[in-house]
Amino acid sequence: MAASRTFFKLFGFYRSLPQSCAVFKTSANPLQTLSQWSLPYACCSTVAPSSDLSVQYRHGRPVLALPLPSRQEKCLFHLRPMISTVSDFIHDIQREDPGISTASVLTTDGVRIASTTSLYTLLNKDFQLCINGVVYSVQAAPTESVPSEAVTSVTDMKDMVHMLHTALNLPKHHLIKERQLQQKLDILKQELMPLEQMKTHLVMRAEHRSSRALWTGLALLSVQGGALAWLTWWVYSWDIMEPVTYFITLSTSMGVYAYYVLTKQDYVYPDAKDRQFLHYFYKGVKKQKFSVERYNALKDELASVEDDLRRLRNPNRLQLPVEQPEPNSHAALP
Numbered sequence: 248m249a250a251s252r253t254f255f256k257l258f259g260f261y262r263s264l265p266q267s268c269a270v271f272k273t274s275a276n277p278l279q280t281l282s283q284w285s286l287p288y289a290c291c292s293t294v295a296p297s298s299d300l301s302v303q304y305r306h307g308r309p310v311l312a313l314p315l316p317s318r319q320e321k322c323l324f325h326l327r328p329m330i331s332t333v334s335d336f337i338h339d340i341q342r343e344d345p346g347i348s349t350a351s352v353l354t355t356d357g358v359r360i361a362s363t364t365s366l367y368t369l370l371n372k373d374f375q376l377c378i379n380g381v382v383y384s385v386q387a388a389p390t391e392s393v394p395s396e397a398v399t400s401v402t403d404m405k406d407m408v409h410m411l412h413t414a415l416n417l418p419k420h421h422l423i424k425e426r427q428l429q430q431k432l433d434i435l436k437q438e439l440m441p442l443e444q445m446k447t448h449l450v451m452r453a454e455h456r457s458s459r460a461l462w463t464g465l466a467l468l469s470v471q472g473g474a475l476a477w478l479t480w481w482v483y484s485w486d487i488m489e490p491v492t493y494f495i496t497l498s499t500s501m502g503v504y505a506y507y508v509l510t511k512q513d514y515v516y517p518d519a520k521d522r523q524f525l526h527y528f529y530k531g532v533k534k535q536k537f538s539v540e541r542y543n544a545l546k547d548e549l550a551s552v553e554d555d556l557r558r559l560r561n562p563n564r565l566q567l568p569v570e571q572p573e574p575n576s577h578a579a580l581p
Contacts, residue, residue, distance in 0.1 A: 301386040302326070302370055309370055309388060316379055317346035326366050329404040333369060334362035340378070351377045355384075421559060428556050435549045442542045445535060453528035460523055471495075 302309050309326045322343055326336065337350045352360045353375040360369065376383045475495075479488040503514045512518055532539060 299384050299386065300376070302388045304388055309366075311385065313340065313376070313378075313383070315344040315347075316381070317344050326370070328365065328367035328370055330408065331366045332362065333360055333364045333366065336366060337362070347378055349377070349379055353377055353382075425556065425559055428552055428559065432549070432552050432556065435545055435552065439542075439545050439549065442537070442545070445537050446542065449528055449531045449535065449537060452531055453524050456527040457520055457524040461520060 300311065300313065302311050304310070309328060311324045311326060312321045313324055314321050324336075324339060324343075333352050337352070340350055341347045352364075352369065354360060355373050355375060357375070360374065370387055373384070373386050376385055475488065475492060478491075479485055506512075506514045506519075510522070512522075531537075
């Protein structure tokens with residue numbers, strides 16, 4: 248609509264131009280006539296008045312005071328050189344003033360700058376900003392005014408942003424994670440409860456039977472000693488019983504050696520007792536159909552969840568590497 252009105256005004260001006268020229272020729276005072284014949288039309292230009300802008304540093308950050316077309320006022324934009332691009336800068340401008348339909352960044356020679364260019368590269372030299380056809384010349388800030396803390400590596404800036412994000416969102420994340428781990432812990436304990444009861448019953452029964460086997464062995468050795476003494480002093484003489492005791496000792500040695508050959512272990516009483524305990528325990532497992540694999544898997548998962556909860560509730564250790572649980576941290580079945 249504005250373009251149409253301008254066209255009709257110019258068309259009317261050119262139609263009245265011959266008449267005005269005739270009046271100008273026949274007038275006795277041409278200068279007075281020229282002063283009375285004023286043009287009510289303004290000339291347009293793609294360069295805005297006072298189009299020179301400059302980037303300044305305030306509190307260690309670059310800022311740009313940019314006039315907005317719709318509001319007819321300046322707006323202060325805080326730039327982020329390390330993490331923003333030209334596309335982000337243009338998006339911020341259009342979001343601040345919805346009346347901006349076109350916006351682009353050009354070099355001083357009029358060459359368009361890619362939208363993926365970082366603001367850090369853009370702010371190193373002068374550039375032009377074109378908004379709705381109006382070109383603004385932007386002067387870069389002097390090099391000596393850039394503070395040292397503003398020129399950091401991209402890696403340091405990413406680490407700083409990550410630490411800030413962690414500080415802002417970590418408490419909420421802690422609560423959600425702790426609630427999830429607590430629910431998982433309760434579910435695991437409920438699944439383990441019947442297995443723990445069955446395991447306790449099997450352990451007590453195997454312990455009782457292995458202890459009874461030890462007492463039975465002691466009783467047999469006592470009977471053997473008493474029988475040899477009775478045969479030596481009351482029935483036969485020592486000369487007759489000496490070869491018998493020799494062969495009994497040899498048979499015992501052969502039995503111990505056979506135990507080592509079969510088990511690849513020395514015949515030590517604690518180890519022999521544990522072996523007997525496991526024999527009776529797994530015999531009861533098969534009889535009761537107790538799943539040892541599932542029990543061990545649940546115990547491992549329970550230990551892992553408890554370790555995660557312990558580390559989660561201690562903020563001082565959040566940035567330390569994950570500690571591996573000790574092999575004997577939980578009672579897994581062999």
